[in-house]
Amino acid sequence: MSPPPVLLWFRQDLRLSDNPAVDAAARADAPLLALFVLEESEDHRPLGRAARWWLHGSLDRLARDIETRGGRLLLRRGNPTRILPEVITESGARSLLANQRFGAPGTSDATLFETLRVDGVSVRLFNGTLLHHPDALTTKSGTSFKVFTPFWKTLSIALTEDLAPGSPLPTPPRLDAPDDHPRSDNLEDWTLLPLRPDWAGGLRDAWTPGEAGARDRLDRFLEDPVDRYAEGRDLPGQALTSRLSPHLRFGEISPNQVLATCRGNRSPGAAAFLREVGWREFCHHLLHRNPDMAHRPLREEYTRFPWAGEAEAAASLTAWTQGRTGYPIVDASLRELWHTGWMHNRIRMIAASFLIKDLLVPWQEGERWFWDTLVDACPANNAAGWQWVAGCGADAAPFFRIFNPVTQSQKFDPKGLYLRRWLPELAALPDAALHAPWTAAPLELASAKVRLGETYPHPIIDHGQARKRALAALKSLTSPAP
Numbered sequence: 304m305s306p307p308p309v310l311l312w313f314r315q316d317l318r319l320s321d322n323p324a325v326d327a328a329a330r331a332d333a334p335l336l337a338l339f340v341l342e343e344s345e346d347h348r349p350l351g352r353a354a355r356w357w358l359h360g361s362l363d364r365l366a367r368d369i370e371t372r373g374g375r376l377l378l379r380r381g382n383p384t385r386i387l388p389e390v391i392t393e394s395g396a397r398s399l400l401a402n403q404r405f406g407a408p409g410t411s412d413a414t415l416f417e418t419l420r421v422d423g424v425s426v427r428l429f430n431g432t433l434l435h436h437p438d439a440l441t442t443k444s445g446t447s448f449k450v451f452t453p454f455w456k457t458l459s460i461a462l463t464e465d466l467a468p469g470s471p472l473p474t475p476p477r478l479d480a481p482d483d484h485p486r487s488d489n490l491e492d493w494t495l496l497p498l499r500p501d502w503a504g505g506l507r508d509a510w511t512p513g514e515a516g517a518r519d520r521l522d523r524f525l526e527d528p529v530d531r532y533a534e535g536r537d538l539p540g541q542a543l544t545s546r547l548s549p550h551l552r553f554g555e556i557s558p559n560q561v562l563a564t565c566r567g568n569r570s571p572g573a574a575a576f577l578r579e580v581g582w583r584e585f586c587h588h589l590l591h592r593n594p595d596m597a598h599r600p601l602r603e604e605y606t607r608f609p610w611a612g613e614a615e616a617a618a619s620l621t622a623w624t625q626g627r628t629g630y631p632i633v634d635a636s637l638r639e640l641w642h643t644g645w646m647h648n649r650i651r652m653i654a655a656s657f658l659i660k661d662l663l664v665p666w667q668e669g670e671r672w673f674w675d676t677l678v679d680a681c682p683a684n685n686a687a688g689w690q691w692v693a694g695c696g697a698d699a700a701p702f703f704r705i706f707n708p709v710t711q712s713q714k715f716d717p718k719g720l721y722l723r724r725w726l727p728e729l730a731a732l733p734d735a736a737l738h739a740p741w742t743a744a745p746l747e748l749a750s751a752k753v754r755l756g757e758t759y760p761h762p763i764i765d766h767g768q769a770r771k772r773a774l775a776a777l778k779s780l781t782s783p784a785p
């Protein structure tokens with residue numbers, strides 16, 4: 304009689320290599336029951352549409368990778384507190400292996416695992432998501448880090464000392480499934496892909512979800528762009544960043560693999576790149592301590608921020624999401640997002656600053672739009688990114704530092720490579736007029752076939768006045784109540 308299977312629960316770690324839970328399962332002298340649960344429960348934030356598209360591709364790939372090693376991926380949907388005991392009863396599994404999730408969703412993991420343990424199931428958890436367990440990295444006084452530079456310094460030292468994660472774990476050659484395999488859902492039935500209209504064409508052109516796609520992205524980045532990353536990472540018109548974010552988000556590659564692959568590269572580009580991977584780590588540590596970070600400002604006083612009235616904020620949000628604010632750099636960014644499910648970091652900061660500070664729309668609205676439309680929508684990085692721009696997060700840009708969308712555009716896209724790609728209706732304008740079409744001479748507009756208010760909108764707001772309004776709003780927040 305074959306031994307009871309080991310249950311391996313995949314979550315944000317959709318890969319077979321350098322996956323400690325997979326490695327442990329492959330070493331157990333028992334068949335392996337690999338499970339993914341499409342979580343539906345009150346304390347679980349449903350994935351946005353772009354992330355659902357990604358998840359479909361990622362699971363499809365993972366299932367095939369498991370099958371080539373003799374296994375099968377079991378798919379179920381619902382609340383894990385119901386699904387896991389069900390699968391355990393159906394399969395006779397007595398042990399569960401999984402990689403930990405840090406932060407959201409609250410404490411439900413701990414409760415679930417405790418219940419299983421009480422029922423006699425052995426539960427082993429690993430860290431396959433971060434370079435360090437958030438509880439293992441603290442300040443000298445034992446508190447959590449709130450500032451990135453000392454965090455990164457401490458983590459960098461830890462990575463070169465005995466706390467360093469080991470060499471990446473290999474992909475197991477065999478992952479044999481039990482003879483009696485419980486019933487699985489069909490991935491197609493989950494309708495993670497859009498039906499009609501099929502808006503995912505741009506996503507399909509831009510991305511290859513899955514472990515092999517992640518590896519390929521990293522290899523291509525390290526072949527050349529990494530050398531120009533230190534200066535080039537702020538230039539949205541050129542592909543000089545890694546675009547690994549959705550792969551890291553779904554755990555198709557581990558930060559440990561990224562680190563190990565870059566280790567021999569001593570260039571400033573590689574150092575700057577690893578520092579950004581360090582920001583990912585920092586954001587996850589913040590989320591671990593602040594699970595409600597997507598809604599609640601880390602700086603308490605910002606809960607009282609005087610945002611624009613409801614009707615104005617709603618109209619502004621619509622114009623912003625549709626890329627029709629009349630500020631080319633902002634509009635290009637929202638169109639890139641809609642088309643590809645991704646946005647360059649510099650541009651995320653400009654777009655977010657415009658929504659929060661020029662339009663005075665609560666940052667949580669922007670966070671929600673990104674959550675729905677980004678393929679890399681991440682509970683930690685997205686919330687931390689929005690709070691950083693809004694000035695209410697940890698180590699955040701101060702609120703009074705308000706990006707000027709025109710000068711940012713001139714500085715980081717001087718030749719208009721990015722703008723022309725996403726705003727074809729402005730492409731024929733000369734460089735000098737492209738960043739602020741309302742300043743163009745009538746003849747320039749006419750020869751570029753631009754009719755403001757018809758082919759491209761007038762600016763939704765005057766940036767100079769918006770800036771003054773935002774600073775006044777900030778002042779009201781910091782002045783003592785009368």
Ligand SMILES: Cc1cc2nc3c(=O)[nH]c(=O)nc-3n(C[C@H](O)[C@H](O)[C@H](O)COP(=O)(O)OP(=O)(O)OC[C@H]3O[C@@H](n4cnc5c(N)ncnc54)[C@H](O)[C@@H]3O)c2cc1C
Nearest residue numbers: 544545546547548579580582583648679680681684685688
């Ligand atoms: C308002 C706002 C929202 C954001 N939302 C997300 C999000 O939902 N998901 C997400 O992964 N990133 C988010 N970021 C961070 C950053 O913009 C993206 O990680 C980055 O643009 C991804 O591109 P890349 O993979 O080419 O990055 P690279 O420059 O190649 O960096 C390598 C990796 O480091 C991490 N990283 C880079 N920059 C940051 C950063 N500022 N904060 C945290 N981690 C970082 C990412 O995992 C990234 O893949 C947000 C930033 C802002 C300002």
